Amino acid sequence: MFYYDASLGYVLVLFLIFVVLIKSVRVLREYQRAVVFTLGRFTAVRGPGLILVIPFLQQIVRVDLRVVTMDVPAQDVISRDNISVKVNAVVYFKVVAPEKAIIQVENYLNATSQLAQTTLRAVLGKHELDDMLSEREKLNLDIQRILDEQTDSWGIKVTNVEIKHIDLNDTMVRAIARQAEAERERRAKVIHADGERQAAEALREAALVLATQPSAMQLRYLQTLTQIAGDKSSTIVFPLPVELLKGLMGGQTATPGHNNLEQDRNPDPPINPS
Numbered sequence: 001m002f003y004y005d006a007s008l009g010y011v012l013v014l015f016l017i018f019v020v021l022i023k024s025v026r027v028l029r030e031y032q033r034a035v036v037f038t039l040g041r042f043t044a045v046r047g048p049g050l051i052l053v054i055p056f057l058q059q060i061v062r063v064d065l066r067v068v069t070m071d072v073p074a075q076d077v078i079s080r081d082n083i084s085v086k087v088n089a090v091v092y093f094k095v096v097a098p099e100k101a102i103i104q105v106e107n108y109l110n111a112t113s114q115l116a117q118t119t120l121r122a123v124l125g126k127h128e129l130d131d132m133l134s135e136r137e138k139l140n141l142d143i144q145r146i147l148d149e150q151t152d153s154w155g156i157k158v159t160n161v162e163i164k165h166i167d168l169n170d171t172m173v174r175a176i177a178r179q180a181e182a183e184r185e186r187r188a189k190v191i192h193a194d195g196e197r198q199a200a201e202a203l204r205e206a207a208l209v210l211a212t213q214p215s216a217m218q219l220r221y222l223q224t225l226t227q228i229a230g231d232k233s234s235t236i237v238f239p240l241p242v243e244l245l246k247g248l249m250g251g252q253t254a255t256p257g258h259n260n261l262e263q264d265r266n267p268d269p270p271i272n273p274s
Contacts, residue, residue: 023055033098034060045098063098067159068109072116074167081128086167091116091147097155105154112151116161119146136163 028034028047036043038058046060053060074088093112095101101108123143124132132139144161151158168176210216 020055024052026051026053026060028062031064031066033063033065035063035098035102036060042099042103061102063095063101065095065098067092067094070109070113070116072113072120074165075117075121077121077124079124079129079132080126083129084169085129085132087120087124087132087163088165089116089120089143089161089163091158092160092162093147093151093156093158095155096157100153100155108154108156111154112147112156115150116143116147119143119150132163132166139163 026034027050030048033045033047034051035045036053036058037060038054043058051060070091070093072089072091074086076084077087078084091112095108105111120143123139123146127135127139140161140163143163144158147161148158210220
């Protein structure tokens with residue numbers, strides 16, 4: 001005969017209740033959300049913390065809300081001036097609408113990666129090589145804006161895009177180096193010519209001052225004598241202009257055959273008695 005043991009039944013019931021509780025209790029971290037589906041239909045977005053799920057009737061998909069750093073592989077890009085380069089970048093994005101990221105796209109990580117690669121090639125292909133090298137910030141903003149517009153329907157917000165490296169072949173590197181060297185030489189010549197022009201202007205102004213002020217010319221003459229006297233030279237032949245003597249003697253010069261000192265001593269000429 002078959003005897004039913006009530007204690008065994010209680011144990012089975014408690015075990016089933018325990019299994020149901022294990023299946024229904026979920027704990028989500030602060031940066032996680034749960035997209036809940038009831039019999040295959042979207043119900044709600046729950047979390048963070050402790051949530052309850054009806055076993056066998058509801059399923060959840062966890063979504064991470066933290067910023068994702070995605071490395072875009074190197075892409076072969078042909079610039080507008082027909083120069084082939086390899087460009088890689090990094091994209092920063094996060095999920096802002098978990099239900100859209102799960103429902104609207106199959107795998108939002110892979111989809112964002114593929115979209116970033118195609119957008120990188122499309123945007124950079126519209127610019128010349130000089131723009132890629134000098135206007136990187138502007139290109140970053142253009143790529144970010146395009147990615148953000150296209151991923152908005154997926155519930156994804158692109159926060160930043162950075163072009164990491166632009167790889168050039170050896171021929172282009174040498175050509176850019178020659179161009180940079182020529183530009184430096186051009187700037188050096190312009191600076192030298194400008195210095196010569198300023199020096200000529202200063203000399204012209206100095207010549208005008210010396211022409212209108214003879215005393216300034218005499219001081220410059222004496223200064224030149226002082227500089228030459230400091231050199232260790234055995235013999236110096238230096239012409240002495242008459243104008244300098246006039247300045248030093250108060251504008252008077254000695255007349256040939258006439259002694260001023262004797263004239264001061266004998267103011268009256270001698271009288272001939274005959």
